[in-house]
Amino acid sequence: MRPTTAWQAMAQRPLSFLTSSWPWRSLAYLTGGVVVGAVAVAVLAAGLAAGLATLVVLIGAVPLVGVVLAATVVAGVERRRLRLVDLDRLPDPHRRAEAPGVRSWVLTRLREQVTWRELVFALVSAAALWWLDLLVLGFCFGVPAVTLASVDGDTWPWTVFGAVVLLASPYTVTSWAGARAAMTRTFLAPRDRELGEELREVRASQSRLLDSFDAERVRIERDLHDGAQQRLVSLGMTLALLRLETPQDSAQAGLLDQAEAQLSTAHRELRALVRGLNPPVLADHGLAAAIEDYAGRFPIPVTVDLRLPERLPRKLETSMYYLINEAMTNIAKHSGARVAQVRGRYHSDLLIFDITDDGRGGVDPQAGGGVTGLADRITALDGRLRVSSPVGGPTLLHVEVPCRFA
Structure with a gap:
């Protein structure tokens, strides 16, 4: 199976993983995270500072709204970047504006729960995630660079340590990239309540269909067991009584042999069908x-x-x-x-x-x-x-x- 996430690639192909594109995709994901995070910090910090400084004269609401809307831009960039390490597309959960115009668009965004969740994600990303990206990259490549650059007779253990860190870097980088991607998907994946009443009704309908199929299967199994199987048993008893009245060397005895064989086959097939509809071993x-x-x-x-x-x-x-x-x-x-x-x-x-x-x-x-x-x-x-x-x-x-x- 072709892996669709960095974690799957690393788990399914631990050796050939090194020659695949996944380590490079993970490296690009973390490097981009540092860049996006640094820009987000600058924008969010500037917006918050401007908003708080001017809030006393009511102008500060505009920069603060700008901070919230900037968070949706950060989330949109993260959804696109996520494709580097998670091939399953993450849909945009935002609704279309209720009316044309900037004002309607802003009001629609501010009323959506996903907007505020994206703001939390942007703040978490600015405060922690991009720093962790930078820390992982620094450990994987900065430590080996320093230790390998200072090679002499007294520091050879550190040189060995740096070489080991560098050799393990594809797995270290990919592991953190997978964890970061999972966290991002948790924050930014649309919730059922944000996808609208129509989707919830579709899922409820699917659940009802499964329940009705299950109930119908049980009913059919019961009807076959109590109806058709009992009639076959009754027919077998009738054939047995008829055999008592039939001479062994007559033509009718041969026909009875065929009828009993066909009845046995039908009974066996029906029993297998009933067992397949509602197998007792599954229930027990x-x-x-x-x-x-x-x-x-x-x-x-x-x-x-x-x-x-x-x-x-x-x-x-x-x-x-x-x-x-x-x-x-x-x-x-x-x-x-x-x-x-x-x-x-x-x-x-x-x-x-x-x-x-x-x-x-x-x-x-x-x-x-x-x-x-x-x-x-x-x-x-x-x-x-x-x-x-x-x-x-x-x-x-x-x-x-x-x-x-x-």
Whole structure:
């Protein structure tokens, strides 16, 4: 899977990471942070000073408003800079002005919660973040420069220390760049309440659909178990009674053999269908056991490695079971794979699943089909799906779904 953040690049490819562009992107991100932070300090300090100095004559409100609006500019620059170390675009949460003109635009900005959160971020950035950027860069490159420049017989331990610091600098720089980017995203990512009532209603609708699908699945499972399965059992008993009245060497006995064989097959298929709709092992033992049970009946070997701290919430557990089930079904139908793997972990309030196979690859998420259905399921859970499937394989589905345990 192609990494989308600096942290992912460093974690997934610890050796080839050094020859990738990520260390340079991280270096550019921190260097730009120093520049942007220094400019922000100058602008914010000048605006605050002018505003406080003239506030007694009511003119100071203008510079103070300018400080608030300058913070939105800083936030906009940070959203663009974030693409250096986090490829997921961060949308601008600001609304369009309610009417044309500068006055309407200013009033719209001042009424938005995101504007004040951006002001807090700008103040934090000016007071601390860019200093930390400068400190990290100074440690990674300033310390080695000083120690290597003063090489003599008495200072060789410091020279070795400086060399080690320099060699480790790609990881040090990228680690802080990833942490800074995560903090920036936390401050500047739009909140649900800032995206409007329409988006909240869409998400509520998605949740209701998941609940209705779950309820409908349980109803179908109950109807099949109490209706069709019982009728098949009754039909089997009728055939057994009919066999008692039929001579063993008659033509009717052969037809009864065929009917009983077909009935047994139908009963077995219906039982498998019912078990797939609402598998008891999922309800009794959880997601890991249910996936291992399904993998044991899969037509190709599947390695299951799910390490979850505890039972998931029921709704999420059921959704993830059918999501993985559908992904594995797609593998069996379309990939031509010989082996597959399902790996799952829980980290930082995220469920992370990797579903891989050694099939022919070439899966295009934009072409519709099974992957689109998976993406819709994951979107309904407020998660993310990434697909890596070069022609010739292998194929990797990377799923991230938010999850908080009570």
